[in-house]
Amino acid sequence: MTLIPWLLVAAWVWPLLLAWPVAGQGGSWRASSATDGSVTAAVSSTVPITVPSKAHWRGFLTILGPLPALLAALLLPVGTRLELPWLFLGTALELDPVGQVYLLFTALLWLIASVYSAFSLRTAEHAGRFGALFLLAMAGNLWLIVGQDLFSFYAGFAMMGLASYGLVIHDATPSALRAGKVYLVMALLGEVSLFAALVIIAQQTGSTEPSPDDLTQLTALPIALVLFGLGVKAGLVPLHLWLPLAHPAAPVPASAVLSGTMIKVALLGWLRFLPVGTQALPEWGGLLAAGGLLTLFYALPVGLVQADPKAILAYSSVSKMGLLMLVLGLVLMEPALAPVGVAGIALYAASHALAKGGLFLGVGLRKQAALQPALVQPLVLGGLLFLALALVGAPFTSGAVAKYAVKPVIEAADWPWVAAAVAVSTVGTTLLMGRFLWVSAGTRTHSAPGYLWPGIAWALLIALVALFPFVLGKATSWATNSVAVPLGVVLATLVALAAWRNPDWLKPLIGLIPPGDLIVLSRPVGALVKAFGGWLWRPIGQLAARIAGFAIDRYERVCNEPPGDVERGLRAWSVAGALWIGILALLVVALLSGEPLLDNGEASSDQGGIQADSGRQAEAIANEESSPD
Amino acid sequence: MADLLILPVLVPLLGGLLATALPVRSALVGTLAALATSLSGLSITLLVWLHGDLGTVLGGWGVPLGIGLSADGLSAALLAMASLVALAISIYAGSYFAGSAQARHFWPLWLLLWSALNGVFLAADLFNLYVMLELLGLSAAALGALTGKREAIAANLRYLLVGLLGSLTYLLGVALLYTAYGTLDIGLLGERLGPTPIAATALALMVSGLALKTALFPLHFWLPPAHANAPAPVSAALSALVVKASFYLILRLWTELFAPITDIGAATLLGLLGAGAVLWGSWRALRAQRLKLLAAYSTVAQIGYLFLFFPLLASLPPGTARDDLFAACVLMALTHGFAKAGFFLAAGLVQQKAGHDRISELGGVAQRMPATTFSIALAGSALVGLPPSGSFIGKWVLMRGAFETGQWWWLPVTVLGTLLAAAYVFRVLSRAFGLEPTPLQFVTNARTEIPALLLAFASVALLGLAAGPVWAVLGFGAAPA
Amino acid sequence: MSAQFLYGGAGILLFALGLWSLLVHEALLRKLIAINIAGGGVFHVFIAIAYRGDTAPPDPVPHALVLTGIVVAVSATALVLALHRRLEQAEEPAADAEVLSESASASSAAPPPRTPAERTPGTPHPETPHG
Amino acid sequence: MKRDLALLLGILLALLAALLLWALHATLALEPGPRLAELASARLEQTGVSNPVTAVLLNYRAYDTLLELAVLLAALLGIWSLGPAPAGYQRSGPALAALVDWIVPLAILAGGYMLWVGGHAPGGAFQAGALLGAAGVILRLSGEPSAGLPGEPAQRWLVVLGAGVFALVGGGLLASGFGFLTYPPGQAKWLILLIESAATVAIGVTLTAAYVGGRPGSGTAHNGTGQSRTVQR
Structure with missing residues (x-):
């Protein structure tokens, strides 16, 4: 035991x-290392080294x-x-x-x-x-x-x-x-x-x-x-x-x-x-909740215009993390919600982890699983559809149970509009998943061997996700999101139909914002800021340049070295020597002027080392006494 | 039992003499002597761990006349580190210099250096320390110039002169102390020393001389060229061990012998220099074009961390918190010893096999030497201070101490230094990842790769996961909660 | 006391002068001589503190320390001179001491040592041939 | 500029x-504390020598002296590692040669005397070794390329002789229970003489070899082209 x-x-x-x-x-x-291992061993280039059967x-x-x-x-x-x-x-x-x-x-x-x-x-x-x-x-x-x-x-x-x-x-x-x-x-x-x-x-x-x-x-x-x-x-x-x-x-x-x-x-x-649960932190909780809301809503539109299915999933993760941060922020504001909130967060995290992990693996299977028998790819797509529904929290899925678990926190929030905002986000997530399925359906597959066992494992994961609501959730929770998700599904279907009828309709939007949004957008903005700032701050810049030039000039005169390499300047004996003696002088001044930290009496109890020394002293004195006479 | 204290000095000395007399057999003699030296050092550590501090006075004359040897926890910890690191360096060197005419020059000087190193850790006499420091400096400079290349000779000539200047200044401080207190024994001196101007002057002289030898910023100017141009095993010894000897002495003088006269102002000065070293050394390491130069500048930065502990130690009263800080400082010094030695040994292999050590061209090389690349990664993560390395705990205690004493300004220094260290380590490591086509040649050489790997591993796992023994050897009851 | 202080003080002045010369002058031999002068200054101080009045015999311990110090100084001087000569033998000037030579596996590029006669005139050297 | 820095350094120094x-003055003005001098002379009887400086060097603080021999050896090893010795000098003229023939034996003889007198008066192994070294320098200057030194193997044994005998005596005493370099009563005189003799020879050889300035052996006496240079793998 x-x-x-x-x-x-x-x-x-x-x-x-x-x-x-x-x-x-x-x-x-x-x-x-099969050879003697002494220095080198060359594998002939004719041997395909990618198949190391052993x-x-x-x-x-x-x-x-x-x-x-x-x-x-x-x-x-x-x-x-x-x-x-x-x-x-x-x-x-x-x-x-x-x-x-x-x-x-x-x-x-x-x-x-x-x-x-x-x-x-x-x-x-x-x-x-x-x-x-x-x-x-x-x-x-x-x-x-x-x-x-x-x-x-x-x-x-x-x-x-x-x-x-x-x-x-x-x-x-x-x-x-x-x-x-x-x-x-x-x-x-x-x-x-x-x-x-x-x-x-x-x-x-x-x-x-x-x-x-x-x-x-x-x-x-x-x-x-x-x-x-x-x-x-x-x-x-x-x-x-x-x-x-x-x-x-x-x-x-x-x-x-x-x-x-x-x-x-x-x-x-x-x-x-x-x-969490022991102290109300209204400011920090509010900040986190606001950040969560921002994250929740920022990621949805950016995700919608992605072309890569994995990028869409990544933005969906960002959005879902925003929801969890919102919940945590609300719990931080109101500690009484902690027991419900913490359990809800754990359950939601579990549900999202399984569904999102399954979706990513499914994307891989969609790309690489076998084309024969013909049933495989439709099954993969079906699995993706199920996982997407679970992710958005459609009724009778794990997502619904998870959503139900965090609902009390959202409803108890001081901000009454939070619940409505979350419902809107659910619709948005549904649209995002619709977009994901649309892109996945259009993915070209490059079949590769060896995906049987991954497929079976994936199927097991889907089974677990399917069982999730019935094992962990109460019956009352199964019907959560029964309005928002169908609404999202309807909207998604409408958009999909329109796109199907007129494929060019949405084209300009796709790829509008590249993955990594801000970091990519920041480049032109940075250039703009730089140009604007250069114009605005020119006089100041000139002053700074003049000061720097003066400093470099002084430095050059002192060290008689090119300004580029400070290290080389330090390496000159006279510079290093002046610094060294300066440090020595400062040390002396500090030691002479400063208050001694400890007077003698305390010093001996300091740290044990001195005691050790005096112990050694005793031994040494004993030694002395026994020295040859 | 305390008589055995002489062995870590005597054994390598005899080995060095024998290796001088028998140049043809120098590698064999050297390796055997290295094993024996390592064993003697470790057994002293073990004795200190089991029985507490040891002390003896040579010559049978007792303390004021004879020269004392003593081993407390601090000595024992550094002695153990030196024994393990130097043994690994010896094994590596046996293969690195094999078949080279340099071997017969390397072994005697290396053993003399090791003898001096152990001598510094064990000495309890201020003048004896001067002789040890000179032996250390001379043999280190001679070893550093072993390649015979112009840059190496120029760098080590400067190193030698700087070392002479440093020890001369130290000796002047000793002279003042002898004038005032009439003894050279550290223990007796500690009993007599009071907060007098003479003691303050002597301390300033000794510490500034030793700071020059420790390469404390901005006095580090001699270190990067000297360490980067030496043969790999020598670089490892210089960066991991030799610099630690003078640092050890500063730590001992500052916190023990001169404890009555040190004050927060002077300690803050040392801390500021340390902060400068952390930032400047890391920055230069990031900009370095060559692997060994990067490692050398990283040594400058890591020495800086050790000096950040001084102002914190100065502002804490004796007690558990101060003990923890002291132990963490030692732990960081030990970790750096293992990590930097591993790093230099691995870098030496890369240089040997690739014919160069330009970081920008290392991609394929790193792939061809997986074990060596792994050593660099492990040692690098210890230099950054990633868990579970010893420097992770060191930095942890350092930052906590900074908060406890209200000196929060050391915090951004540590954080910035850590980020810069991560940047320079990952700059090297990112070369190892798949940019090149799969190489066809693989280099494995167990005798040289394993010492580097073990050293790097020790810095990460051994010292970090089980830091408790360091506290125990230093004589502090328990690790911090 | 005053004679002792004069002697020891002269040692300290020598130390400072040696230091100044070491740090200011570029030529290596001047540096070497300077550091020996500074060392001599420190030894002076030791000799001065050995004095214990006109009646008592001097303290033998500082004397012995000075003897040890002299041997150390001689050893270091010899090594510095040898390194210096080797540096002179190397032909090409180093652009930057930080630059490592290209290849560690190539043999040392040091040229054969020059004969004393080739040495640039005016460079003081202990081995200047005579006769 | 350079001059400014020199001035700054001057002021700082x-x-x-x-x-x-001021520190020295203040120190000397103090009541002289307990010094080692009294103790050293009180114990002088038991040291085996009557010259107090020799007693400090070879008995009280013999450990320092042992390491000092190691320092000397390290310097020589460093010199050897830098390459072969340069060519010697041309043979001296007959007048100088005759003088050298007189001076060198005299220096060696004086060295022997210095060694012996060290036991009770100023003198000792270092002074004696220095005289031997001077004899070697004179030989080298007069055109003897090897400066009177034997071949490489013998030379290597000779330069480690001093520290070797010293360390072996110390280790032997440690092994026989006296403690490192703790001379048993009555034996001190002879052991010190043994150590001093070995040290004298070693110091003389080491100083001469350091003056020769390079690795001994085959390469001593030619122009330095065909010698094995330091080669790194």
Whole structure:
């Protein structure tokens, strides 16, 4: 029995361990060491190195990765806890109620995505690298869910975020590399501010595992940093820039987990590190709710004009995250809503994760699954239709149950129009999914072998989504959205009919806003601002240039060096010497003028080192006495 | 038991002498001596861990006359790091220099350097430290010039002169102390030292001399060319170990011997220089065109982090919070030792196989050397301070301390330095991802790749995941909650 | 006391003068001589503090330290001179000391050492041939 | 400009010198605290030598002296690593040669005396070694390319002799339970003489070899074209 809690460790250590053998698969990494391994081994160019038959089985190890986590989510009772005092500076793993829901849907989606990746990518170049990074991201994602302390959360978060960088740029196309760059810059900004936030939280609460009550002591700075740091991950407009670029650029299984599970951890982080339910934060809650609303409505029209089905899905994720941020913001404003709200958020996140992950995998299947038997592609389209309905929250789907779970929060909001706005957004989402299905139906397929098992796994996922409302939801929840969704369906059908009748009607709109909206639009705006600013600030610019010129001139005169390289100037002996003696002088002045920190008496109790020295002294004196006489 | 303290100095010294006398067998002698030295260093660490501080006085004359050796937690921690890193460097060097005429010059000087390094960590006598520092500086400069290339010789000539200047200044401080207090033993001096102007002057002289040797910004001018132009194992030793010796001494003098006279103003001055080092070093690393130069500037930045701890230590009263900061400072120094050594060893392999180390042209090379690329990635993530590396915990405690003491201004420095570090590490790593067609040649060389990999791995996993032992060796009860 | 201070003070002045010369002058040999003068200044201070009045014998410890210091200084001087000579032998001027040479695998490009007779006139060198 | 910087440096250094002078003055004005001198002379009887400086160098603080020999060796190894020695000088004329024939044995003899006298009067291994080194320098200047040094293998053994004997004596004492460089009562005199003799030879050889200025062996006496240069793999 005592072994069972160790499942919490196995949940994230096991994928880490698997990363090693998986990294060794594929032709590129191992093909050479067959020889004596001393210096180099060349593989003749005539041998097709993409078929390393021996190392095949390693690719399938990926599938084993999420299993311990799944077991932990299913078997362990809520509240199971394991302390690891030796890890970092003390770590605790625990399965809390929200964590259990997260662990369940995260492990499930990773499992299905692993099956997809193991079968679809095994012959691709660098399959080993992809598999290893996939497992690293998985380990990070699972670790931050089971870890209860700040260290685990941040470590898992950083591991997940940085390994995903490798997933995003896996195809190494120019667009993937550009997406990777945007992703990396924003992810690092987010991570650093999250790190700062967590440090401050630890300092202000005095604990690395703060309880909600501890968190009421937080000042504005950590809250702002947490909102910013995780806002990047969540896709909070305008921090969402990376998301519509990165999710379509990544290979299909990576997109599925990026959009399905990874962006959801932002909500988990907020639930853990904001005083949810213990303190009313009207300003911050309002800000988050407003940001959520903006995100919710901003992403819908931008998504509608996309041409790439994965980009449409990415914008839909942004929009859905906006809804969840709205709910969280409302909960922050009114702590009494917390019990309902937190459960609702977890349920909604689970529902959206499964549906969105399924949709991304379905896009991949639509592109690559077999054309024969003829039933396959229609089945794929049918599956996509079902998942799209689940995503918009059509009655009797998982989405309806999830929507029902967050409804009390929305209805209890101080702003009465929020409920109406959410209903409008549901209509918009329906339109977006209609657009997605339209684009998917028109996708040209490039059939490739090996998609049988991914297809079966996908079908299982759809079955789970289909069962979701009947297992988890009350009968009263099944009929949610019975007005908004049909309205959206009708609208979508009307638009589709019109587009079918007159295909050129909507053409000018498509591709109007490229994926990554703001970042792309910012270029002409930036040029404009620059031109305008140049005209407006010319006198000031001239002054600045004159000052800089003067400084450079002075510097040049002092160092007798070209102005370009400060380092070279520093390297001149006389400059370095003057700096050194200056530092020496400042040190002397500071030491002579300053108040000594400790007087002598205190100093000896300082730090232990001096005591150690005096201990040594005693020994030395003893030594002296016994010295040869 | 305390008699054994001499072994980490004596064993490499004898090995170095033997390697000098037997040039043909120098690699064999050197490797065996490296193993023995490493073992002796680790056993001292173990003894300190188990039994607490050790001390002895050589010559049997007792403390004021004889020269003391002592090993407390700080010495033991650095001794252990030096033992492991230097052993890995030795194994790597055995293969790196194999078949080269440089081997017979490398081994004796390397063992003498190692002896001096251990000597610095164990010495309890101010003048003995001067001799050790000179032995360290001379052998390091000679090793750095081993390639015989013009740039290497010019850079190491400057390094040698700077080192001489630094130790001379240190010696003048020692002279003042001996005049005033009549002893050279650190322990006795600590009992007699009071907040007098003479002690303050001596401290300023000693610290500024050592800061020159530690390459604290803006006195780092000699470091990048010297470290970037040395042979790879020597670069690793210089950046990971030699710089740490003088830093260790500053830390010990500042926080122990001169604790009665240090004050917040002077400590803030050191912190400001450290902040300058973090920003300037990281920025230069980002702009560097070559891998080894990048690593050298990154050393400048990482040294800067260590000095950020001084103002925080100065403004905290003795207690758990201060112990944590002290331990975190040591942990960062240790992590940097492992990570930078791993980084330089891997960079040396890249340079050796590719014939150059221009970052912009490394794409295919990185793909051809997966294990080496992985080492660079691991070591790089420790340099950035990503979890679970030791510098992650170091930065964590540093930032928390900055808040606790109200000196929040060190926070943006740390954050900005981290972002810049991530930028320069990913600049190298992004070359490793699929821009090139799949290469046909793969390079594997276990004897050189494994030491680099192990060092990088230790910096990330060993020191980060189990930081507790560092606290234990330093004699601080428990890791921070 | 006053004689002792004069002697030690002269050492400190030598130290400062040596430092100034080291930092201001470019020529390497001047730097080397300067640093030896600065070192001599420090040794002066040690000698001065060994004095314990006209009656008591001087303190032997600083004397021994100075002896050790001299040997260290001699060693360092020898190494600096050897490095300097090697630097002179290298032909091409370095554009920038930061620039690494192209290839680590290529053999060292150092030209054969010049014979003493080829050395540029006027450069002081300990091995200037005579006769 | 350059002159401005030199001036600035001058002012800074003058201030530093003033500060140091003041510190020294203040220090000397203090009541002289307990020094090592009394203790050193009180224990002089037991050190095995009667010259207090030698007692400090080879008994009280012998560890420093051992490392100092290592420093000397490190410098020589560094010089050797830089390449072969340059060609020697042309043979000296007959008058100088005759003088050298007188001076060199005299210097060696004087070195031996210095070594012996170090036990009770100013002198010792370093002074003796320096005289030996001077003899080598004179030989080299007079046109003897090897400066009187033996071939490479012997030379290598000779330069490690000093530190080697020193460290082995120390290690032997440690192994036999006395502690590192802790001379057993009564044995100190002979052990110190042994160490000093070895050190004298090593210092003389090392100084000479450093003056020769390059790796010993085959390459000593020609123009330096066909020698194995340092080659990096």
